[in-house]
Amino acid sequence: MTKLIYDLKTLQSSAFSFQPSVLIPGTLDGVHLGHQALIKRAQEEARAIGGKVVVMTFDRHPVSLLRSSVAPALLTTTEQKIKLLQELGVDAVLLLTFDEKLAETPAADFILQITKALPKLHTIVVGASWSFGKEGEGNLELLNMLGEKFHFSVLTIKPIELNGNSVSSTRIRKAIASGDLNNAASCLGRRYSLTGTVIEGNQKAREFGFPTANLLLPAIQLPPDGVYAVTAIVGEKKYQGAANIGHCPTLHDFPFPKTVEVHLFDFVGDLYGQELTMTPIAYLRPEKKFSSVEELRLQIVKDVESVKKIFKKEARE
Secondary structure, eight states: OOEEEOSHHHHHTSGGGGSOEEEEESOOTTOOHHHHHHHHHHHHHHHHHTOEEEEEEESSOHHHHHSGGGOOOBSSOHHHHHHHHHHTTOSEEEEEOOOHHHHTSOHHHHHHHHHHHOTTEEEEEEETTOOBSGGGOBOHHHHHHHHHHHTOEEEEEOOOEETTEEOOHHHHHHHHHHTOHHHHHHHHTSOOOEEEEEEOOOOHHHHTTOOOEEEEOOSBOOOOSEEEEEEEEETTEEEEEEEEEEOOTTTSOSSOOOEEEEEETTOOSOOTTOEEEEEEEEEEEOOOOOSSHHHHHHHHHHHHHHHHHHHHHHHHO
16 A cells, blocks of 8 residues: 655655665656656566565646746646556655745755665656756756665656657646647546536526536646536545536626536436536537527537437447
């Protein structure tokens, strides 16, 4: 079972400080194929030395603090990221709070703090472009120099390439934003999904006979506005459904905040306050403003039937 640790002091007093360790540091947003390659290589190294794999990551994207105006939308929430790392079998996740104090820590001091928390640190596994410390001043050259000083080795993994281009979080964000979900899935090694908490909406769809779960989402990368066939997981159960991403122009005057609403087939119960993970399966149509609420209702009926046909076709294939 993966151990979740929240600070270096706790790590230092844990069992991990008494055994050889292989460290993977980074934001790891998306836990995509490139990140998975880092983890696989670290696990190979850990087996060779009889050690443990520790992933060190952050509770937010560093750019969201350092340059908030240009912070990228996330591919995974912190909770999703931890779950994915657990599924990949890492021994521990060190989840650091990325605050101003950490952001101002010089690169050499940052590595010194890590070696104190992990005195038996054997190897650090990183990508070729990894940087660390205040203003990203730390690079691979400095990391190797510090490795010689503190007696750990550095393993560098080359970028994973698909169709002639490197897999990266930036590439995946662009693919999702453009609606190229197949490209995103290829880079992630799984279908893209987003997780949010169900909150109360205006309940207009309920009046049409199609109650929806409105999702409260962090700054997650969304695909283009429109109607989608989706699957959704609530608790331990999986449902099929239809979702609308957009501004609901028929029901609201512009500007209106973007919403993500999911209608689950065959669901009975109260979803408020529950966590829902939605996976877009197929794109149906763009969002549009209808001439009347009745016209919108009739289109929703058609959309639901179209989605059900998509799932029936998938079941046959």
